[in-house]
Amino acid sequence: MISAGQIIRQRRSLLACDGRTSIPAGRFYRMLSRVMPVPWDAIPWSPAIHFGLFVHRVDGIDPGLYALARDPGKVEKLRQCMHAHFVWETPPGCPASLPLYLLERGDARQLATQVSCRQEIAGEGAFSLGMIAEYQASLLAHGPSFYRRLFREAGAIGQVLYLEAEAAGVRSTGIGCFFDDPVHDVFGFKDLAFQSLYHFTVGGYVDDPRLTTLPAYGRRVKARQRGMDLP
Numbered sequence: 733m734i735s736a737g738q739i740i741r742q743r744r745s746l747l748a749c750d751g752r753t754s755i756p757a758g759r760f761y762r763m764l765s766r767v768m769p770v771p772w773d774a775i776p777w778s779p780a781i782h783f784g785l786f787v788h789r790v791d792g793i794d795p796g797l798y799a800l801a802r803d804p805g806k807v808e809k810l811r812q813c814m815h816a817h818f819v820w821e822t823p824p825g826c827p828a829s830l831p832l833y834l835l836e837r838g839d840a841r842q843l844a845t846q847v848s849c850r851q852e853i854a855g856e857g858a859f860s861l862g863m864i865a866e867y868q869a870s871l872l873a874h875g876p877s878f879y880r881r882l883f884r885e886a887g888a889i890g891q892v893l894y895l896e897a898e899a900a901g902v903r904s905t906g907i908g909c910f911f912d913d914p915v916h917d918v919f920g921f922k923d924l925a926f927q928s929l930y931h932f933t934v935g936g937y938v939d940d941p942r943l944t945t946l947p948a949y950g951r952r953v954k955a956r957q958r959g960m961d962l963p
């Protein structure tokens with residue numbers, strides 16, 4: 733069993749996906765369960781970010797488009813704002829506590845790549861996702877400064893995904909480059925009720941041999957071994 737400290741120190745963004753590695757559905761559900769906000773205390777406001785997922789290589793469930801409502805009370809609102817033809821089926825083996833739904837079966841690899849500024853990492857992993865914010869209502873209720881809070885929530889979710897992917901033996905990467913209007917077209921969002929703010933990909937990784945990885949906090953560890961204390 734790997735310690736949390738080791739996972740935190742070794743975690744890196746994936747630079748390329750191998751286009752092969754899949755993860756078991758149980759692991760996928762576990763990773764998504766970890767971004768459910770209860771019992772988070774890092775974000776004091778009600779969850780305002782949900783996921784639109786592109787699932788490519790998860791063993792035991794169909795590839796396609798999925799939705800995760802990080803607040804179960806928002807499923808209906810999402811359903812009303814997304815394409816009417818989506819099926820909203822619970823995937824096999826999904827825990828009852830996880831509001832995850834299959835929207836549409838199909839090969840979404842090319843689609844995910846296209847909407848992510850044609851970055852292959854979005855289509856060649858196990859899954860990728862858009863973090864879809866409850867946008868207009870949040871800004872009207874809490875004021876313009878809530879815009880920053882939406883990004884803070886997205887960033888916190890990203891940190892969890894980075895560590896969960898590392899713990900699962902795969903890797904992930906934040907994707908800041910994506911085309912938001914095409915993402916909205918994929919899921920059926922037509923107005924400012926929902927807005928994609930940040931994307932993420934998770935999958936089997938290919939290392940770039942040109943990069944060197946040094947031990948995290950190596951200077952501090954060496955200094956401590958010599959009996960010194962660095963500021």
Ligand SMILES: Cc1cc2nc3c(=O)[nH]c(=O)nc-3n(C[C@H](O)[C@H](O)[C@H](O)COP(=O)(O)O)c2cc1C
Binds near residue numbers: 747906908
């Ligand atoms: C907000 C954010 C957006 C990012 N967007 C992209 C992206 O669009 N494409 C990409 O390949 N990597 C993206 N990355 C990954 C960064 O390139 C990566 O985090 C950086 O190179 C540092 O590497 P490390 O996470 O291994 O320390 C993004 C990371 C963050 C935090």
